[in-house]
Amino acid sequence: MSYSVYERKEDCCGCTACMNICPKGAITMQADEEGFLYPEIDGKRCIECGLCKKICAFQKEELSLEEMPQVYAVKASDEIRRQSSSGGCFTAFSDVILQKGGAVYGCAFDEKLKAEHIRAENERERDRCRGSKYSQSDLGTIFSSVKEDLKAGREVLFTGTTCQTAALREVLSEQEQKNLYTVDIICHGTPSPRLFADFIEYIEQKRNKKVKAYYHRPKDLGWRGGEKLIYADGKKESRTTLVDGWRNIFYGDLALRPSCYQCRYSNPCRPSDITIADFWGIEGYAPEFSDALGVSLALVSSEKGRRLFEACRSSLQIIERTMEEAVVKNPNLKVPTARPAARTQFWALYKEGGFPAIMRLYGKDTLKQKIKYAIKAIMRKCGLFALAKKILKK
Ligand SMILES: Cc1cc2nc3c(=O)[nH]c(=O)nc-3n(C[C@H](O)[C@H](O)[C@H](O)COP(=O)(O)OP(=O)(O)OC[C@H]3O[C@@H](n4cnc5c(N)ncnc54)[C@H](O)[C@@H]3O)c2cc1C
Ligand code: SF4
Ligand code: SF4
Ligand code: SF4
Secondary structure (H helix, E strand, O other), X not given: OEEEOOOOHHHOOOOOHXXXXXXXXXXXXXXXXXXXXXXXXXXXXXXXXXXXXXXXXXXXXXXXXXXXXXXXXXXXXXXXXXXXOOOOHHHHHHHHHHHOOOEEEEEEEOOOOOEEEEEEOOXXXXXXXOOOOOOOOXXXXXXXXXXXXXXXXXXXEEEEOHHHHHHHXXXXXOOHHHHEXXXXXXXXXXXXXXXXXXXXXXXXXXXXXXXXXXXXXXXXXXXXXXXXXXXXXXXXXXXXXXXXXXXXXXXXXXXXXXHHHHXXXXXXXXXXXXXXXXXXXXXXXXXXXXXXXXXXXXXXXXXXXXXHHHHOHHHOEEEXXXXXXXXXXXXXXXXXXXXOOOHHHXXXXXXXXXXXXXXXXXXXXXXXXXXXXXHHHHHHHOOHHHHXXXXXXX
């Protein structure tokens, strides 16, 4: 007999802490019908010690805010920012750890474009973690690997969603955390990995070729740009209804993990040393600092975070800002993403008609949208957008 740790899906963020702590190895992570991983307890092995619930950071009391994090707007070099989603903070922090012979952990795509956490010991491996992947990453047994590195006396930088970094700290003792730095993101929520796999398969069938690489926010399309992919034959595709379908699904909030709508980390009180995000709205507060390559928001919450941040000063441009500014365009610093009323209907449609049905209704892969995109593409080619901007400025 097997059963879940919690009955309600909303109560579990899939952080794997319980699986890591179980003394009997009774817990495995199993995908549900939406493709999210949940812990399943093997009743034959479980000795009812209660450790799995005790360790669950997602069910612990709210964190209290002893001191407000320090708030900064940050930019790495142009070259780094071209490869990063916002201001390139992650690369700067991870460079410090790699230069000291440490290990960096972050989310990368595997060869099938599944988001998963990996361990990086050099820049080449670390670079795979650059850029946001908009689907929930599979942590696998990564917490054990972090533990081994720390036991071996290595410095470790662990990056991920807030629930992932909070969970890691639960499975490590105070002593083990001595050389651990954690960096989380302000998190809007993570969509279903199964749905993203379906999306890639849908594109491959439509175009009749393999997708080799995928970028949710490539900088050649701008800081707020759209999705881009590269096919096995080297051809690229972006700014089409097909590729931007995922953007509509992600920002429509329909495919996020149920726990994301009740995220306990949607506040300025962070469980990590440093929190990174996009500094949306910076053009209004510090126009001279803002540019098209993107600006990061960094919240520094601990002494360790301050040390790591200071170690990067020479490679970053930094200005101090306020929490009030940070919150305005980052609502997930205040409240979790609201669960759309249409979520139930969305998943019912998926079960009935599969991903093509989802794409037709929510991915905007319709004739009307295709015509709209084609007109926009022509305008872009003829420079009509730039001309319109110039006229409006005048
Ligand atoms: C699912 C998701 C939701 C986000 N929501 C917001 C938001 O609401 N507001 C906001 O301002 N910023 C959000 N971000 C963060 C933002 O997109 C950038 O990741 C952040 O600004 C850091 O950019 P960078 O230029 O410093 O680093 P980059 O080089 O872009 O580094 C990316 C970092 O994100 C981590 N990462 C990437 N994908 C995932 C994933 N699927 N799961 C866990 N970790 C991942 C990597 O490990 C790495 O540390 C979100 C990111 C993700 C992945
Ligand atoms: S939130 Fe994490 S620790 Fe809690 S039940 Fe889910 S996987 Fe286990
Ligand atoms: S109660 Fe104890 S033995 Fe049973 S699954 Fe939880 S941690 Fe494992
Ligand atoms: S929104 Fe919260 S629960 Fe969902 S992935 Fe992000 S940190 Fe975890």
